[in-house]
Amino acid sequence: MTRARSWLPLAAALLALDVSVTFVNLWPTPAISWHGRLSIELAALVVVLAIAGRRGEVSRAVVNILAAVWTLLVLGRYAEVTAQGLYGRDVNLYWDLRFIPDVAAMVARVAKAWLVIVVVAAAAAALALLFAIVRLAIARLAAAVSDRAARRRLVSGAALLTIFFVAERAGVWVAARDIWNTPEPLFPTPVTVTYARQIRVVAQALAGAPALPQSPPMDSDLSRVAGADVFLIFIESYGAISFDHPEISRRLAPARNDFAAAVAETHRSVVSAFVESPTFGGGSWLAHLSLLSGIEVRDPETNATLMAARRDTMARAFGRHGFRTIGLMPGMRQSWPEGSFYGFDAIYSAAKLDYHGPEFGWFAIPDQYSLARLDAAEIAAQPRRPAFVFFPTISTHFPFLPAPPYQPDWPRMLASNRPYDGPSIVRAYDRQPDWITFIPGYAVALTYDFATIGGYLRLRADRDGVMILLGDHQPPALVTGEGASHDVPVHIVASRRAILDRLESHGFRRGMTPQAPAIGHMHALLPILLDAFGDRPPAASRPTP
Secondary structure (H helix, E strand, O other), X not given: OHHHHHHHHHHHHXXXXXXXXXXXXXXXXXXXXXXXXXOHHHHXXXXXXXXXXXXXXXXXXXXXXXXXXXXXXXXXXXXXXXXHHHHOOOOOHHHHHHHHHHHHHHXXXXXXXXXXXXXXXXXXXXXXXXXXXXXXXXXXXXXXXXXXXXXXXXHHHHHHHHHHHHHHHOOOOHHHHHHHOOOOOOOOOOHHHHHHHHHHHHXXXXXXXXXXXXXXXXXXXXXXXXXXXXXXXXXXXXXXXXXXOHHHHHHHHHHHHHHHHHHHHOOOEEEEEEEEOOOOOOOHHHHHHHHHHOOOOOOHHHHHHHHOOOOOOHHHHHHHOOOEEEEEOOOOOOOOOHHHHHOOOEEEOHHHXXXXXXXXXXXXXXXXXHHHHHHHHHHOOOOOOOEEEEEEOOOOOOOOOOOOOOOOOOOHHHHOXXXXXXXXXXXXXXXXXXXXXXXXXXXXXXXXXXXXXXXXXXXXXXXOEEEEEEEOOOOOHHHHOOXXXXXXXXXXXXXXXXXXXXXXXXXXXXXXOOOOOOOOEHHXXXXXXXXXXXXXXOHHHOOOO
């Protein structure tokens, strides 16, 4: 009994240390669970402590250092599994950390000061508690290795773990998996490998990324859209899941039907397809840049390299043919140097839009207000140059609710600080995010954007225009579940038959329902659009790149 009591604290310490770096995400929440997997880092820790404890007790300084290192491993593991679970993508600590100040500022704008203080204090307390627990466990393990017999048993166990780890990595792990009765590997990817990958990313970024691929030809004469306004609208988080998931598709059916009715009523037609986004669950700018440049951008390194280069863009191509190019950027609250890369004549940021009505979501400004404000400033006035408008929406951004109410009276959106009736605001704010299931909120937010864009088609039925609607990426894995594709829908609305016929020859189909598989990657959509919008000059007269 005495021996059992002496080993119980040690077993608890070993279990706590193992669980702390082998847990998995409890989808669809930020919580975690444990599936009984084993840590090779724990084996390494035992060996390190055994070496340090060969000549007596392990010093307090060594225990503190190892506890600090292990705490970093725990945080890295949490970042890794949570990013995969919630966003469906790998964590990139170096680049993701760059956006923490922006996220913090965004949260601070929409949360009360006391709540921010409580959250920060709770996070600090949780970190201190984590370190204390890790230190206690390592101290117990350090005390055990000072005993020669215990040290021998622990090192033998570490050696056995290492043998199983090597066997599994070599593919000889079926028997071990059967013994453990789990389809999962016995050992998850070591957290040290995750950190090594981050170090490699930093090194590559500092050394410079490899050369970029050549830009696609952008010498279309745009003759098929001459005189028309062209709207390129990226609908935030609009993914293939909105068609593939039965419940989401059912909830969105009325909104899509009404949008199709708006298209028909205004004597336009629509064709649709799927394209593969370069990102998933976030990183919208990668999709924007891929389409506008015609170069696939899947990571921040390529993004930074391309932004530093002098390359042609879709906006510049339209500008060369007499279009006034406009970036409608309601989610942009800081300076946007990327605008000069794209070549926009005007940029409507959040400050320029000057919205003072009720706020919705992290970005505050309803998409309908942004369109109404742009219309009043740029579209309604005549005579004028045709416009090319790039508009990444924000009202469908995670966590989707509360979504703004649609206002059928468009002038009222700009008439005062009260664009909505009281009851509609109350109903909208009553719909708060459900942090267990996001599907209803996702459908509500997309319904609002379909109503907004369909309403704008009706508002400007008198204008000859072309509208490109597409998703920037799938919503986070909290909505899609695990294993979802990167596909997003693209709908093109126009009244000019020649454009639609050309798009059909590239794989688009009539109507609002795209057909799998995707017609290509996001960046490959640009040459398709330029081909549909006009002809290229004869080879002899093309400008030399």
